[in-house]
Amino acid sequence: MRPLLLAAFAFALLPPMGDGVTPTDSPRFRGQDLVRPEGHDRWPVVCTSIGLSYAAPMANDGPGAFHRVYMNPSAYETFKRTGIFPEGTTFVLEIHESAEKTSIARGGFFEGKRIALEASVKDSKRFRSGWAYFGFANGALASATPNDDSQCHSCHVKHGKIDSVFVQFYPNLRDRR
C-alpha cells in the first residue's frame, strides 16, 4: 500500500469532515489561546527560506536565519485538491540559526540551532481577521495568546498571495503538482 493510500485508509476510519466535525490534526484552543501543536515535524514542509527580509539588507548583514514552514496534513490535502485553505489550516514556523563550516562543508549554510517556534491558524469564527498568529517561546510555552494583528496579520493580508498566505514563496503550494 502506498503512503497516500495509507493516509486515505486512515482518514476513512475517522468521522467525516466539513460539517462541523474536526479532523484529527485540527488546532486545539483554550479560549483564544492555541495549544502548541504536537508532532509537527511529521507534517509536510511547504517552504524553507534564508534571511528573507522586507527591508534592503545592509552590506555587512550575515546570511540571516532559516525559516521552515510546516502545514497540517488534512489542510495540505485540501489545498492541493482545491487551492483553498480550509478552516483549521495550521502553519508551524521553525526558525533555525544558519550554521556553516562544519564537517566537510566549506561553503554554504545549513540549519543550526532552533531559535523560534511559531504558528498561524485560520479560524474565521474565532478571529475577526480570519487568521491569528502565535509565538511559543521556541517551544517553552504549552499554549500561546494570539499576537496583535499589527504584528503579523497586517503584512500577511496585504502581501500574502492567496488568503493572507505567502504562497509565492512556498514551492509545495505554488507548484500544485
Added chain:
Amino acid sequence: MRPLLLAAFAFALLPPMGDGVTPTDSPRFRGQDLVRPEGHDRWPVVCTSIGLSYAAPMANDGPGAFHRVYMNPSAYETFKRTGIFPEGTTFVLEIHESAEKTSIARGGFFEGKRIALEASVKDSKRFRSGWAYFGFANGALASATPNDDSQCHSCHVKHGKIDSVFVQFYPNLRDRR
C-alpha cells in the same frame, strides 16, 4: 486524536514489520533500479541547506541552490526511537534554484524552480556498500539505475556522521527530541 496517535493507529492496522514484511513506504525496485517514490512531499523533511559545498566558494559565487531532504515516515519513526537507520530507509533530495527579490522580499532567498530529484536507499542485501544513490532527471524518469559508488557513496561513507548519512547537517535527526 492527535497526529501521532493517528499514525500509530494506521500502522496498527498493517502487518507487523521486522520479520521480512515491508512497511508501506518501502522502496520499490525493478531489478536494481529504484522506482521513483510517490507522494514524498508528504514525508518528514530532515534538513534544508543552501549552497553547501565541499570546496571553498569563490568570491563571485552566487548563494547556490537549496537542498531539501525528505525521509520515508516508517524509517523516520524508527530512527527517532532507536538512532538506527533500518533497512529500506529512503531519502529523497529535491534541489531548488534560489530565488530572490520577489513580491515584498528585498533580502534573503527562498526556494525557486525545482531542478533535481534524487534518492538514496539503504538495502544491504541488494547493494554491496549498503546504500545506493539514484537520480530521476528532476522527475522525468519513472525509475533510475544506481549511481556508481564513486559518485556519491565514497564521500557519504567517509564523512556522513551516522551510517553514511550526513546527520550533522540534519536538525530533525541530529536533535532527536
